[in-house]
Amino acid sequence: MIINFLSDPVHFIAHWLEGLLLGLGLSPSLVGFLLSLLGAIVIALGSMMFVIFLIWYERKLIGRLQDRYGPNRVGPYGLIQPIADMLKIFTKEYITPAGADKVPYNLAPVLAVASVLMIWAVIPFAKGIAGVDLNVGVLYLIAAGAFGTLGIMLAGWSSNNKYALLGAFRVVALMISYEVPMVMSLLIPVLLSGSMGMGSIVEAQAHGYWFLFVSPLAALIFFITSVAEVGRAPFDLIEAESEIVAGFNIEYSGLKFGMFYVAEFLHAFTVSLLFATIFLGGWQGPWAEDIPILGFIYYLIKTWAVYFIGIWMRGSLPRFRIDQMMDLNWKVLTPAGLVIVIVTALGAKLLEPAPLLVRGGVLLASNLVVGWMAIEILQVFARKKRRELQSFEGRYIQRNASLE
């Protein structure tokens, strides 16, 4: 009994509750509905509560990266700081700017949070523990992202503020363009596992056959595009404080601003969850099949590692200009994604009868070759550009000399 509870608490509690409710004389379909509702509420509330801790962790880590202490006044190691901030934001006044379009203005923060929470519905936390194992899980992720874009656009447009509108333009440009390579990089795990369901993608990565090892290039593209979708540094040009004040959420105050803030942190963590699911094998690990809670712990560790790298990037890289961002997307990530999809499709089909290790090795080698070729081609272009600039500079100096 105790062992059951410790190894698989979710199913244990679900069974117990089911028995209890059935004992009360409720109909089985109603009990099923109530349990699903309870699960949804627990996932939604749990993830929102988790953000309180995430905010502390991220501020502390960014502080360390920038040679500061980070929050350290309220509670041990500043742990209570986000709770204090949260209580403060509850008491703040809601200000609606004059000329704002009321309904979209109030709808936008809700959409922003909802689009992230929607993703949590399909995440497999451990063996057999997922909100719902959709057979089109990967597509569902893209669809959920569309709602996030919509929320931010509404926020920017309805605030009646030019900076908000500029921020919204940047967001839409960023999100729509980075969706293209993201979808292509998501095609690779779908190809390799033969399914679009998150559960089967995790199942296909058993025994260390992680898609990160099989297709590191796709993993890299997914990682970069997911950071871009969240809109954090180095892609934080959507809320560049020094250029457009704060971007799309400039006119929001109080808890409505808080919702955008929560949505951003939650989204950053959620894409780490997705990376861990799709490329790091999710809950897979030694004995995770038998003891679900162990799988959950592996999953958290993997997610935490990805999240750490995200914060590391945020703390150390400068902001992209919008043209650099577009160049990176359309001239590097998209062609690389196209090539890698074709190569992987060919390789996976031709090597279907080969043993797993051979197939993985060949695919890994083809990934490395494609990556190396991409770097070589980029270097050729960079050299050409540099030569052009140098010759231009040379002419400029000569002309100045002749004028003297």
Place this chain on the structure above:
Amino acid sequence: MSLQQIFFLVVSAVIVASAVMVVSARRMMHAALWLITSLFGVAIIFALLQAGFFAVIQVVVYIGAIAILIIFAVMLTRRSLEDPGGQLIRYWWLAALAGLGVFVALVGVLSQWSGFGASLPALSTQAPPGEVSQLGLALVSPDAYVLPFEVASVLLLVALVGAIAIAWDRKPPKG
């Protein structure tokens, strides 16, 4: 009436009402938002019919791409596209009559169809688990939809090349 039927009726009412709002809203932006509501309602109908793939595709294509492009275009034009003028033309009743006629004719034709009164479980028990892969196979198999699929692909490619050609930044000739 089963729960599913009630759900269907509610969703259909929302779709029709928001479709009416699309043409009657005075602000262009509101019309676009109502359009999104309407399209999302259609996605829910797909989900009710257990066509999860189409539900998600409906959201990805219509809300994620088309509606967002419409909103983008509206945002880039005048500040708030508002039309203060009258919304009805003189012969609106003729158009209403024609619309009603088409509706009655469609219902009349559809009620003759054998699947008109079929309930959902009759369909869902036959659906195999790998519905998405079946769709994929049908799209590339020569006895099914390979020709329309290829024609659509070529059309999209032409549109893509055309968009690049229009947006190409022509540098002035040197000298």
